[in-house]
Amino acid sequence: MSQELADPRAAIAALRERMGEAIIGQREVIERLLIGLLANGNLLVEGLPGLAKTRAIKALAKNLECDFSRIQFxxxxxxxxxxxxxxxxxAEGGGSFRFEPGPIFANIVLADEINRAPAKVQAALLEAMEERQVTVAGKTHAMAPLFMVMATQNPVEQEGTYPLPEAQMDRFLMHVLITYPPVEDEVEVIRLVRREEIAANAPPQADGAAGPAAAPIAQEAVFAARRAIAAIHVADAMERYMADLVNATRVPDAYGDDLKRWIEVGASPRASLALDRCGRTHAWLAGRDYVDPEDVRAIVADVMRHRLGLTYEAQGEGVTPDAVVAEVVRQVALP
Known part of the structure; x- marks a missing residue:
């Protein structure tokens, strides 16, 4: 048994480090991508153009033993x-129909600018994202054991786009936001891209002069990590805390006048399941065998921001989903 399979934590740490070499200053985004991978969920990654959304997802796929496909919507x-x-x-003597798999049949699927395709195309992802299978011409085709959709969308330039329906939004484990990097990190980005340009334009070297490239992390390391995460202890009080956070979005009038004015539609049970899965994964990445409130609070905004329906009053006041989630966390008592 290889060392990375014997110690999946070391393998995932190596994967995080390699991604960090390709993406400067987006540590939280890297962590969220890893949480999505280990929690066996789909991610919606949103950010302005040029903030390394596609690059981050490609960095994950490049350093993991997997089939990768990109669909430009x-x-x-x-x-x-x-x-x-x-x-x-x-063929001789006749012919037959055969299924030709589309790009959805990969381990990691990048759905780039998913909101630029109409609802009918977006709906083609629903069965694959939720059921891990695709039905074409009455026949069901299963996805690979390692399968996740990472979709990107641009929060501006909404002309000619098709907002994702609530049913599809709910199928994303997390909604990850990417923001501008600090100036110091942007300087490092300039240097990193310059080094890549120099390497790409360098003349070919003798065989072996540059040294062998590091082998990608095996898929079995991910499956081993998932088995360890499944065994993470979640106390009864923590289970109730996660359920209370979600329930507060459904009965906002019980948690203050602000939440009552802001929330029109609360989060679904998928939010509770996502808090549990992501909370356990966050605890495992932190090196603990139990979930504490900080694990839940660290990922609650990513889990909830796309599952809330805000009132017109909240939108008129400029209240963001993150502000609503922060108020929910403030109002719900710690276990």
Whole structure:
């Protein structure tokens, strides 16, 4: 047994370090991508153009033993462009239909600018994201054991886009926001890209002169980490705390006038399940075998921000989902 399989924590730490070498200053984003991978969920990554959304996801796929595919969502995309289709093959003595898998059949699928395709195409992802299978022409095709969708969207330039329906938003384990990096990190980004340009334009060297590239992290390390995460202890009080956080969004009038004015639709039970899965994963990444309130508070905004329906009054006042989640956390008593 290789060392990374015997110690999945070391393998995931190596994966985090390699991603950090390719992405400067986005440590929280790297952590969220790893949580999504280990919690076996789908992520929606949102940020302005040029903030390394695609680069971050590619860095994860590059350093992991996996099949990677990218789907650039556009208004003229068809559902079959995502899922695949039945193709007729002519042969001697007759012909037959065969299923030609689409780009959704990969381990890590990057759905780039997902809100630029109409609802019919977005809906093609729903079955794969939730059921881990795709049905085409009445036949069901299972996804690989390691499968996750990482979708990106741009919060501006909404002309010609199609907002994701609530049913699809709810299927994302987390909604991750990427913001501008600090100036110091941006200087490092300039240097990193310059080094990559120099390396790309350098003349070929003799065999072995540059040294062998590090082998990607094996998929089995991810599965081993998931087994360890499944065994993380969650106390009864912590389970109640997670349920209380979600329930507070459904009965906001019991938690203050502000929440009553701000929340129109509360979070679904998927939010409670996501808090549990992400909380256990966060605890495991921190080196603990139990979940404490800080694990839940660290990921609650990512889990809840896309599951809340805000009132027109809240939107008119400029209240963000993150501000609502922060108020929920403030109002719900710690265990």
């Amino acid at each position: 556009t208004p003229d995309l068809l559902p079959s462009d995502v899922t695949g289709t039945e193709v007729y093959f002519q």
